Amino acid sequence: MKVIQCDNVTKSYKKFNAVNKLSFSIEENTITGLIGRNGAGKTTLLKLLSGFLKTTDGKIKILNEDPFNNLFVSSNTIFIDENMNFSKQLTLDEILSAAKGFYPNFDEIMSRKLLEHFSLTQSKKHNELSKGMTSTFNMILGIASHCALTIMDEPTTGMDAAVRKDMYKIMLKDYIENPRTILISSHHLEELEDILEYILLLKDGTKYLHMPIVDLKEYAISFRGKVEAVNSLIKGRKVLYEESFGKDSIYLVIETNNFQEDMSEARAINIDAKSVSTNDLCIYLTNPKQGGINYVFSKE
């Protein structure tokens, strides 16, 4: 079953299309990473899916219904971000108790154990927490809610590295025990990628890539060596990134259909060929300018 279906979705702010004719669908019980540069439309998309915003054009179906102004979708969806507003009167403990009323599958016992694990004091108020602790609490709420569709926008903002690592492990373990559909955006792809099944890459409000993350590892190949030899390997394919270094040497990333074949071909002519890390690849794919930062400093 498809939990999310987007058909030609556009969201404009005045004349600017934050999300532009976007179509994709997400299957039930998968974890998808939403990746894109600042301003690519990630947050707008997540708010559209959660029913916080109304589309300008196109159709969204969450669990087969339009999410905007929809109680059925609201009770089956949770949206976590850093701007969550809770009453200033309520303690963390009281927020967790209240959550059960909104989300029938909310795992109160686990949520309290997680508070303890991350040393959050139950009697504190939400607005008394530090930035990292606010994110930690919000993410605990998101995980424990066990919503059919769990959406998180940059949930780890402000968390220290140890907490981020623990949090992703907890999320994965809980997902294995309670399969559900999770969509999570992050700028730390290298920390997140292992727990993902799919990746959705946005660029300028549209879909750039949507594929299993394991396939992304063989989507591109990098060559390092003498310019002439490296260029002979391109064969008209799309160059995603290039950078010169040393004496007439070059580092080049191109798209590939047959990773193994390209690899052996390069090695046969003494060129260093490697796969490209998912994080680097996403940066190359979404770069507005090719060739890195060198042009900024060029004197020409």
Add this chain to the structure above:
Amino acid sequence: MILDNDNLMPIYVQIAEWLENEILSGNIVSDEKIYSQYQLAEMFSINPATAAKGLNILASENILYKKRGLGMFVFLDAREVIKEKRKTQTLKTLTLNLVIEAKRLDLGEKEILDMVSKVIQESREG
């Protein structure tokens, strides 16, 4: 074991290799049930679908077999299959890299062979 994120091998290949090592070392024997995709996912903190891909590679290479509803098991001759595969693939690649590096250093065939025999001897003594 922690997965090597700097390793440019895809995670599912690393999982398949780790399972092969478990079989080679005798930690999992013939006709024994191997870890499920969910056990692997928890052990390595990876998505269960990625773990499944690692298992499926081994199934397609006749190292594991599926029993409906029970999971995957180790084939009788799995160790031999793995050894043969490693010999014809892994070892060949390693040798190729050795030869390429030696060429870069202008070393001849005899010098390479001498180095190899020396290492063999040292590991025997050590």
